[in-house]
Amino acid sequence: MRIICPFCGERELGEFTYLGDAKPQRPAADAGEDAVYDYVYLRDNIAGVISEYWYHGGGCRAWLKVTRNTLTHEISAVEPAAGAGAAKVGA
Amino acid sequence: MMRGDQANRLNNGGLIDRTAPLSFRFDGKNFLGFKGDTLASALVANGIKLVGRSFKYHRPRGILTAGSEEPNALVELRSGARREPNTKATTAELYEGLEAASQNRWPSLNFDVMSVNQLFAPIFVAGFYYKTFMWPAKFWEAIYEPAIRRAAGLGRAAGVSDPDHYDKAWAHCDVVIAGSGPAGLAAALAAGRSGARVILCEEDFVLGGRLLADGGTIDGLPAAEWIAGAVAELTAMPDVRIMRRTTLFGVYDGGTYGAIERVNDHLPVPPEHQVRQRLWRIVAKRCVVAAGAIERPIVFAGNDTPGVMMASAMRSYINRYAATPARRIALFTNNEDGWRTAETAIAAGLQVAAVIDARPDVSPAHRSLASKGGFPVLHGSVSAVDRGKAGVRKISVALTGGARAEVEADGLAVSGGWNPAVGLTSYHRGRPKWRDDIAAFVPDGAPPGMVAAGAANGAFGLGACLREGFEAGAAAARDAGRGGNIGSMPVADDEAFSLTPLWHVAGNGKAFVDQQHDVTASDVELAQREGFQSVEHLKRYTTLGMATDQGKTSNVAGLAIMAAVTGKSIPETGTTIYRPPYVPVAIGAFAGHHRDENFHATRLTPSHHWAAEQGAVFVDTGLWKRAQWYPRAGEKDWLESVTREVKAVRSGVGFCDVSTLGKIDVHGPDAGAFLDRVYINAFSSLAVGKARYGLMLREDGIVYDDGTTSRLAEDHYFLTTTTAKAGLVMQHLEFCRQVLFPELDVQLTSVSDQWAQFSIAGPKTRDLLKEIVDPAEDLSNEGFPFMGAREVKLRGGLKARLFRISFSGEMAFEISVPARYGEAMARNLMLAGKPFGVTPYGTEALGVMRIEKGHVAGPELNGTTTAGDLGLGKMMSTKKDFIGRVMAGREALTVPNRQVVVGIKPTDKARRLRSGAHIIPKGETPGPENDQGYVTSVCFSPVLDQWIGLGLVERGRERIGEIVRAHDPLRGEDYDVEFCNSVFYDPDGGRQRG
Structure with missing residues (x-):
């Protein structure tokens, strides 16, 4: 598998570390225990297109948001994950 | 003639170098072959038909094929540490001094005691593991399993470390091509001419594929001449790389391909500093699979008799190797292509005993061939094979219409048609589709970027192979952005291909589907009767296709028989999932150089070489090598050394490299x-x-x-x-x-690698530091208080970072200098510290002092503990949000009966405490219901003169003074311990602040 890092170009899988689903957003400080519980533990098991976090530890150390099809492993987009998991103001 | 005379070698022809004879040994006997031979062809040339015993029944087996699909002719190649079991004689290139031994026979190949297994054949049927030896249960481990393991099996592993090196490498290209037959060469020519960067992988040591055995005319030239021209043209192209002895074995995501290059398998021993094999990861924009097709057997009684050989393999031995597998050959075919073997035999001056053709009719050309050659054409099927000492002797034929005939022959060529090599195209869970006209599965799509061409795509004619290969190569190059002039396409005629499917001839006696795993047609039928009808169940229940050849010659026949007994069509029955690798790949090749001391990278601390000079004992911590202690002459064990180091720090001054943080x-x-x-x-x-x-x-x-x-x-x-x-x-x-x-x-x-960091600890720390640090720096308690941290200038002007922190509980500093000064710093500390008795200490003394101080470390930060468990709950700020804050407040993480860090010491001061011991209340029975925690860290405390430890114990902090049992079933120990404050030494911290 190969990932096109937006900073480094196309690189081999071994340079990256997988984290998981990039959908959950860290709840605001006052969001309460249930919201944090969901954030920490609950994940969808998606057969199809998912956006997920990958860390380019063997390269630029950027956290990336990779859009990947779990059925075909096809990667359709890679972008910097900057701010992707940040708490929404007022959430 | 005597052995070694190559009695079955033709006088002329073949791609062998008769000026380069090679001597080799098989089962201890000496033979001769030629450069260009495989072990199998050299054995054929020497008249050797029996080369091994089968897996379960120990039946005598010969050579079935001439390629990597071989199920039978497996040998142990080489000897000693280089012995390689289950090596295919059909792909092992002959070299001077080659040693090989047949497998799975005892005491000898001709007389094998275990062939009595045949008498017990009824118990070795499909699923025998699951149903035969189930009772009484204790017999399984003691008797049945060892007996079966001894009787069934293949070659023996060397049992010692492999002395050779293996390499791993990356390659990048526009187009990678698997196979160098007509389709592969045509693809390479088209892609290469267009300017693409091409890698052409061929598992054989000669390019040409089936052309080497079957010849033909291309662009008006004999095949050999055309190959030579094509290879010369490709070799002259700077961006085309031809990799012989290289099998493309797998396809992975994103256009990554796995290939194994047998760099030096064709030599007795790899030349110095060279590897035996190299594992390639090839990244290619496009891939053309021109891996050809595999001729398939027809299943009939006695089809495993030595002397029964695939028709195409027989042509390979005769045409490519000038070696004759038999003198009087019978041919059993259900298709036009098989007849080529009769033509080849006649051309080589061999007798054709008969052609048994299962089709209703035979072409006029072949009829006249038969009458010219003086052999009969029998319409029907082989129903039995009579075996003499030298293998095939007589063949029984069931004629169409019911009559019987017998044919005397010493070799039987079989052709059941061709199966395209659909492995590579199917490795991403692709399911090949059935084509009725050739009665075979062909690729139905392929992983992105890959396309099959030629016989691998079901195009069996030579002209079609060239056309498909050339077009696929051109398209692949175009897709990769290369647009050069591809020139003209090589042209050849297409042979007619007619086939009447025939999979299994009913008869008496064992008819083998999977010869390597000894799976018979009746095993397949039995599996169906017992409900294992799905092909995936069939495979696992009978082990069909699960041997080292992965069923290359058996899978389709197996599912065809299953289709017949279930009354379904073959496409309805379907195929099993295809998985890489296409051929066995040595684990050593996957490991490459990452073995032994190079299994992982080694990180050395900045003072490593100095520590080694001091005779330090090193310990692996992750990738790091850290000095564990520094033994001195006369010290009887590690404990004595460590105790000395601790006492030296607590009474004077010591230092420790902590750069690994x-x-x-x-x-x-x-x-x-x-x-x-x-x-x-x-x-x-x-x-x-x-x-x-x-x-x-x-x-x-x-x-x-x-x-x-x-x-x-x-x-x-x-x-x-x-x-x-x-x-x-x-x-x-x-x-x-x-x-x-x-x-x-x-x-x-x-900046982990940028700074060398040393802990300097003990009451004389300041005395030592004053010799290191510029005199202008104020190191007094006022000028550099506990928990102070700042940059300082060293004597000589070097800037360093100085931290007044203590892990040992003593007056201590940590000093950071740029890593390149780390070793000099260690030497300088020794020199400057000499008047103060400075003592280097290792991780063991570091650990002793941290336990004496009750500091938590890895054994307590074990992924299950909370801040509260560690006694650090009060550190949790209530004024801010932080990672983990909300979940840390959950009920289960804050209940009072959690296991928390507490000090533990044996009531008997002479007793050694062991980590891992479980804490059981006095008077209770040891067991999970009374388990209240365990000892996490222990050491011998020189200060307290006894073993002490830390533990995680239910309500531990509330139970100071309570005596409980330390129960250690692993070591058979059980003793009383007392809970105490986890800070054993200087609990008010006066020493580190002093």
């Missing part, structure tokens, strides 16, 4: 705010010039890591992590910085 510079106006969010305690409030111990949680509330962080400037913190978590904490902090808190203006820089 993770070190991160945190810069930016929001650095403090950032640290507030990742640590449970506050860092924005930390004064410049001060250090603070920090604890990080995971988002689920469990402790992640700890360490001291110092504020060197308003916008600059220096953070340390544990050795184990250095990389992970960096990754975690980058996640927090980039993904969670992008609004903070902060930067992280890993």
Whole structure:
């Protein structure tokens, strides 16, 4: 598998570390225990297109948001994950 | 004729070098072959038909094929540490001095005791593992399994370390091509001419594929001449790389392909400094699979008799190797292509005994061939094979219409049609589709970027192979952005291909589907009767196709028989999932150079070489080698050395290389705010010039890591992590910085490798430091108080970072110098410290002193403990949000009966405490219901003159003074221990502040 890092170009899988689903957003400080519980533990098991976090530890150390099809492993987009998991103001 | 005379070698022809004879040994006997032979062809030339015994029944077996699909002719190649079991004689290239031995026979190939297994054949049927030896249960391990293991099996592993090297390499190209037959060469020509970067992989040591055996005319030239021209043209292209002895065995995501190059398998021993094999990962924009097709057997009684051979293999031996597998050959075919073997036999001056053709009719050309050659054409099927000492002797034929005939022959060529090699195209769970006209599965799509061409795509004619290959090569190059002139396409005629499917001839006697795993047609039928009808069940129940050949000659026949007994069509029955590798790949090749001391990278501390000079004993901690203790002459064991080091620190001064800690510079106006969010305690409030111990949680509330962080400037913190978590904490902090808190203006820089860091500890620390640090620096308690941290100048002008932190509980500093000065610093500390009796200490003494001080470390930060469990709950700020705050407040993580850190010491002072011992209340029975925790860390405390430890125990802190049992079933120990304060030494901390 190969990932096109937006900073480094196309690189081999071994340079990256997988984290998981990039959908959950860290709840605001006052969001309460249930919201944090969901954030920490609950994940969808998606057969199809998912956006997920990958860390380019063997390269630029950027956290990336990779859009990947779990059925075909096809990667359709890679972008910097900057701010992707940040708490929404007022959430 | 005598053995070694190559009695079955033709006088002329073949791609062998008759000027280069090679001697070799098979089962201890000497033979001769020629350069260009495989072991199999050399055995054929020497008249050897019996080459092994079968897996379960120990039946005599010969050579069935001439390629990597071979199920029978497996040998142990080489000897001693280089012995390779289950090596296919059909692909092993002959070299001078080759040694091979047949497998699975005892005491000898001709007389094999275990062939009595045939008498017990009824118990070795499909699923025999699951149903025969089930009772009585205890007999299984004691009797049945060892007996079966001895009787069934293949070759023996060398049993010692492989003396050879293996390599791993990457390659990048536009087009990778698997196979160099007509389709592969045509694809390479088209792609190469267009300017594409091409890699052509051929598993054989000669390019040409089936052309080498079957010849033909291409562009008006004999095949051999055309091949030579094509190879010369490709060789002259700078961006075409031809890789012989290289099998493309797998396809992975993103256009990554696996290939195994047998760099030096054709030599007795690899030349010095060269590898035996190289594992390639090839990244290609496009891939053309021109891997050809595999001729398939017809299943009939006695089809495993030595002398029964695939028709195409027989042509290979005769035409390519000038070796005759038999003198009087019978041919059993259901298709036009098989007849080529009769033509080849006649051309080579061999007798054709008969052609048994299962089709209703035979072409006029072949009829006249038969009458010219003086052999009968029998319409029907082979129903039995009579075996003499030398293999095939007489063949029984069931004629169409019911009559019987017998044919005397010493070789039987079989052709059941051709199966395209659909492996590579199907490795991403692709399912090949059935084509009725050729009665075979062909690729139905392929992984992105891949296309099959030629016989691998079901195009069996030579003209079609060239056309498909050339077009696929041109298209692949075009897709890869190369548009050069591809020139003209090589042209050849297409042969007619007619076939009447025939899979299995009913008859008496064992008819083998999978010869390597001894699976018979009746095993397949039995599996169906017992309900294992799905092909995946069939495979696992009978082990059909699960041997080292992965069923290349047997899978389709197996499912065809299953289709017949279930009354379904073959496409309805379907195929099993195809998985790489296409051929067996040695684990050594996957490991490459990553074995033994190179299994992983080794990290050396800056003072490593100095420590080695001192005779330090090193311990592996992750990738690091750390000095564990420094033994001195006369010390009887590690404990004596470690105790001395601890006493020296506590009474004088010692130093320890702590460079392995993770070190991160945190810069930016929001650095403090950032640290507030990742640590449970506050860092924005930390004064410049001060250090603070920090604890990080995971988002689920469990402790992640700890360490001291110092504020060197308003916008600059220096953070340390544990050795184990250095990389992970960096990754975690980058996640927090980039993904969670992008609004903070902060930067992280890993400086773990940039700084050499030493802990200097003991009451004489200041005396020693004064010799190192510039006299202008104030190291007094007022000028450099406990938890102070700042840059200092050393004598000589070098800038260093100095931290007044203590892990040992003594008056202590940690000093950081640029890593390149680390070794000099160690030497300097020894020199300057001499008057004070300075003592280097290792990780063991470090651990003793941290346990004496009750500091938690790896055994307590074990991924299950909370800050509260560690006695650090009060550090959790209530004034800010931080990672893990909310989840740490969950009921289960805050209940009072959690297991918490407590001090533990045996009531008998002479008793040794062991970590891992379980804590059981007095008077209770040891067991999970009474288990209240366990001992996590232990040491012999020189200060207390007894073994002490830390443990995680239910309500431990509330139970100081209570006596409980330390129960250690692993070591058979059970003794009383007392709970005590976890800070055994200097509990009020006066020494470190002094």
